[in-house]
Amino acid sequence: MPHLLNIWxxxxxxxRDAQRVLLLSDFDGTLxxxxxxxxxxxLAPGVRQTLVELTGHQKFILGVLSGRSLHDLExxxxxxxxxxxxxxxxxxxxxxxxxxxxxxxxMRGIQTEVFERLKNELGHLPGVVLENKGLTLSVxxxxxxxxxxxRIQERFAATVSPLVAEGQLKTSEGKKVLEVRxxxxxxxxxxxxxxxxxxPQAKLTVFxxxxxxxxxxxxxxxxxxGVDVFVGPARAPTKxxxxxxxxxxxxxxxxxxxxx
Numbered sequence: 001m002p003h004l005l006n007i008w009x010x011x012x013x014x015x016r017d018a019q020r021v022l023l024l025s026d027f028d029g030t031l032x033x034x035x036x037x038x039x040x041x042x043l044a045p046g047v048r049q050t051l052v053e054l055t056g057h058q059k060f061i062l063g064v065l066s067g068r069s070l071h072d073l074e075x076x077x078x079x080x081x082x083x084x085x086x087x088x089x090x091x092x093x094x095x096x097x098x099x100x101x102x103x104x105x106x107m108r109g110i111q112t113e114v115f116e117r118l119k120n121e122l123g124h125l126p127g128v129v130l131e132n133k134g135l136t137l138s139v140x141x142x143x144x145x146x147x148x149x150x151r152i153q154e155r156f157a158a159t160v161s162p163l164v165a166e167g168q169l170k171t172s173e174g175k176k177v178l179e180v181r182x183x184x185x186x187x188x189x190x191x192x193x194x195x196x197x198x199x200p201q202a203k204l205t206v207f208x209x210x211x212x213x214x215x216x217x218x219x220x221x222x223x224x225x226g227v228d229v230f231v232g233p234a235r236a237p238t239k240x241x242x243x244x245x246x247x248x249x250x251x252x253x254x255x256x257x258x259x260x
Contacts, residue, residue, distance in 0.1 A: 001230070001234070001238075001240065001241065001242065001243045002241075002242055002243070003242070003243055003244070003245070004227075004229055004242045004243065004244050004249075004253060005244070005249065005252070005253065007242075008256065011227060011242075012256070012260065014204060014227070015059070015204070015206075015257065015260055016260060018059070018202075018203055018204035019059070019201070019203065020059060020060075020061060020199070020201045020202040020203065020204075021059055021060050021061070021202055021204045021205070021206060022060075022061050022063070022195065022196060022199055022202035022204070022205040022206070022226075023054065023060045023061065023062050023063070023205075023206050023257065024062075024063045024064070024065060024083075024192060024195070024205065024206065024207045024208070024217075025063075025064050025065070025207070025208040025209070025250070026064070026065055026066060026208060026209040026210060026211065026214050026231075027041070027064055027065075027066040027068060027073060027076065027077070028041055028066065028067075028068070028210075028211075029175065029210035029211060029231065029232065029247065030208050030209055030210045030231045030247060030250055031043060031047060031064065031077075031208075031247060031250060031251075032044070032047075032076075032247055033246075033247050034142075034175060036142050036143050037129055037140070037142075037143070038068070038072075038129070038131060038138075038140065041076060042076075043076060043077060043078070044251070046251065047251045047254070048077070048078065048079060050251065050254045050255050050258050051077070051079045051082070051254070052079055053258040054254065054257060054258050055079055055080070055081045055082055056081075057258060057260075059260065060257070061083070061199050061202050062079075062081070062082045062083065063082055063083030063084070063085065063094065063195060064077055064082060064083070064084060064085070065085040065088070065089055065188050065191060065192070065209075065217065066085070066086060066088075067086075067087065067088050067133075067136065067138065067174070067179065067213060068086055068087075068133065069086050069087060069091075069133035069134055069135075070084055070085075070086030070087065070091045070092075070093060071086070072086070072133070073085075073086045074086075074093075081095060082094060083095070083097060083195060085188075085191050085195070086133070086135075087104075087133055087134070087135040087136045087181075088136065088181065088186075088187060088188055088191070088213055089186065089187065089188050089190065089191020089192070089194070090104045090135045090136070090181075090182070090184075090186060090191075091135060092191060092194065092195065094195075096198070097195070097198050099194065100135075101135070101182075101184060101186050103182060103184045104135045104181075104182040104184050104186070105135070107135075107168065107169075107182045108134060108135065110163065110168055110169070110182075111132070111134070111135065111136065111137055111180065111182070112132065114137065114159070114160060114163060114169065114180055115130065115132040115137050117159050118130060118137070118139060118156065118159055118160075118180075121155045121156075121158075121159050122139060122152060122155055122156065122159075125144065125148060125151075125152060126143075126144060126145065126148065127141060127142070127143035127144030127145060127148065128140070128141055128143075128144055128152060129141075129142075129143070135181075135182065136179060136180060136181045136182075137179070137180045138177050138178070138179050138180075139152070139156055139177065139178040139179075140176060140177045141176055141177070141178070142175075142176035142177075152178075153178065156171075156178050157171075160180055164183075167183055168182070168183055169181065169182060169183050170182075170183040172212070172213065173212070174211050174212060174213060175211055187213070187216040187217075188209075188213055188214060188216050188217040189216030189217050189218075189219055189220040190216070190220075191217075192205070192207065192217050192220045192221065193220050196220075196224060204225070204226055204227070205221050205224055205226035205227070206221075206226060206227045206228075206229070207221045207226065207227070207228050207229065208229045208231055208244070208250050208253075209228075209229070209230065209231065209240075210230065210231040210232045214230075215238065215239050215240075218230070218238070218239040218240045218241075219239050222239065222241065227241075227242060228240045228241055228242065229242045229243060229244055229250075229253075230242070230243045230244075231243070231244050231245075231246065231247065231249075231250055232245070232246070233245070
């Protein structure tokens with residue numbers, strides 16, 4: 001998997017040749033380093049300024065996709081004129097774009113019920129942080145003692161499994177986080193395809209991501225002939241064709257794009 005900056009001349013040529021570029025990125029672990037608690041993530045001022053410059057660039061249509069809630073994502077990034085896709089793309093807002101997945105929207109009550117159950121089962125355990133994000137919910141255990149992780153995972157599964165078996169919910173796992181989502185046919189890949197459909201003038205899509213939930217996005221970007229970039233230490237398998245080692249290298253790449 002080639003390092004993107006090592007082949008930058010060929011990538012920059014593709015960017016220059018494209019009249020419009022849809023430039024998308026994950027947030028945690030991609031635009032910002034992974035931190036112990038989700039509320040501690042901070043977008044560096046230099047990165048925010050680069051995003052502002054890219055948003056004003058006539059070539060780029062800018063967006064960020066995240067497992068965070070839409071409100072939280074907008075608050076963390078804080079750049080007007082961008083596309084924001086929260087809850088893994090179940091809710092999207094941007095210039096001329098407003099979308100909430102209708103089936104997921106109808107399941108907020110179930111999510112709240114599950115959140116209360118998980119809070120009773122896990123909320124008292126050391127190092128566990130629960131997030132109710134409206135359309136989805138997360139159980140973070142990065143701060144939990146290693147000896148407690150298996151217990152956390154077992155209690156999570158026991159609490160959620162009945163509703164998963166009924167077909168209402170599905171679960172996923174990320175970097176030290178367990179997630180509960182509506183069991184609907186939607187993911188970051190479908191969210192990217194939806195955004196692409198709203199911006200047909202952008203013939204090239206670039207997408208940066210670091211987690212397992214970004215793999216669906218990599219596949220869609222590849223199918224459209226775009227540039228998909230995995231961020232972080234090399235792992236297998238990943239669908240991405242290119243890589244960067246860290247959010248710092250993503251920041252450097254975005255600055256290069258802003259200078260085109």
